[in-house]
Amino acid sequence: MDGRQYGALPDDLTLWCVYCGHQADHSEFLTEQQLNRARQAVSDFGQQFILRELEKKFRGLSRGPRRGGISFSYEPQPFAPRSLPGIDEEQLVRVRSCSSCHTDYAVFSEHRYCPVCGQLPASSVAFDSLQADTARLDALEALPSETKALLREQGVFTRNWVDTVENVVGVVEALASSLFRTAVPTADTLLNGKGAIFQRLDPMADLIVNAGFPDLRTTLGPQTWQRLLETWAARHVFTHNDGIVDAKYLSRVPSSPARTGQRLVLTEDMCRRALDDAKALCEALVDVLR
Numbered sequence: 001m002d003g004r005q006y007g008a009l010p011d012d013l014t015l016w017c018v019y020c021g022h023q024a025d026h027s028e029f030l031t032e033q034q035l036n037r038a039r040q041a042v043s044d045f046g047q048q049f050i051l052r053e054l055e056k057k058f059r060g061l062s063r064g065p066r067r068g069g070i071s072f073s074y075e076p077q078p079f080a081p082r083s084l085p086g087i088d089e090e091q092l093v094r095v096r097s098c099s100s101c102h103t104d105y106a107v108f109s110e111h112r113y114c115p116v117c118g119q120l121p122a123s124s125v126a127f128d129s130l131q132a133d134t135a136r137l138d139a140l141e142a143l144p145s146e147t148k149a150l151l152r153e154q155g156v157f158t159r160n161w162v163d164t165v166e167n168v169v170g171v172v173e174a175l176a177s178s179l180f181r182t183a184v185p186t187a188d189t190l191l192n193g194k195g196a197i198f199q200r201l202d203p204m205a206d207l208i209v210n211a212g213f214p215d216l217r218t219t220l221g222p223q224t225w226q227r228l229l230e231t232w233a234a235r236h237v238f239t240h241n242d243g244i245v246d247a248k249y250l251s252r253v254p255s256s257p258a259r260t261g262q263r264l265v266l267t268e269d270m271c272r273r274a275l276d277d278a279k280a281l282c283e284a285l286v287d288v289l290r
Helices: 002-006 032-058 122-141 145-152 156-184 187-191 202-211 218-219 220-239 247-252 266-289
Strands: 092-099 104-107
Touching: 002 218, 122 145, 122 156, 122 266, 145 156, 156 187, 156 202, 156 266, 187 202, 202 218, 202 220, 218 220, 218 266, 220 247, 220 266
Parallel strands: none
Antiparallel strands: 092 104
16 A cells, blocks of 8 residues: 555554455554564564663672672673564555545455445446457467467467457346346346346346436437447357357348358457447447446
8 A cells, every 4th residue: 555645544443455345453464574574673673672771780780698608790782673574575566446435555466345444336347358268369369379278279369369258248147237236226126137248238228228218328329339249249158159150140140251161260350349339339328327
């Protein structure tokens, strides 16, 4: 977290783990290296304190031999604190700013929570997920040619494209469900018996219209909506039929050159276009269901 903002937080504030949502006191989030540094500092301070108190008690005090030949004297011993162990931890590079409480914090990976106020807005999670899929495509494309060739032969690129299409549908489903339930007081009643309606574009759009909101199809335009329908159809055949084209897919994508029984072939361009369209759909959902 930003040091200045962290210092201004109340001492009794419960913090959140940005990854799993665990809530605990500040001290529960110290790393092992930070704890070791703190323990040594406390240990050295304790020794200094004890030696200082002993010196106060026994300074100038000495006794010669008494019966039995026992004598007593005290000489203060100098104490040099050890150098504190350094902290050599992986540096965080992705800095976020919470849209709710405006806390600045950095993360290592995908996350769902702000360390101060907890659960992130559904829109933040959705756009982060789409950005992560884009970054994954970029990372594979940036690999050296020999490495790319090896991964391509092993099916890594194809698998990545399939995962991207499946992820896009999941991101939209989660966002639409969250926004609809927040915006519509009677959401539970309207959704009763509808199943996974947020996985199906036209039924989802109809549901939102029937709840009194603008039509997503009009907001996005027919061309973008048709491309989204094609992406959703591709996701369906890969999720439920190992990518094998069936009549249902061809009815939704009549322009497809594929034939029934063939395996659908995806490309990077298709995935990037799907991500762009999904981002536009998420923005439309946020705007429509505000």
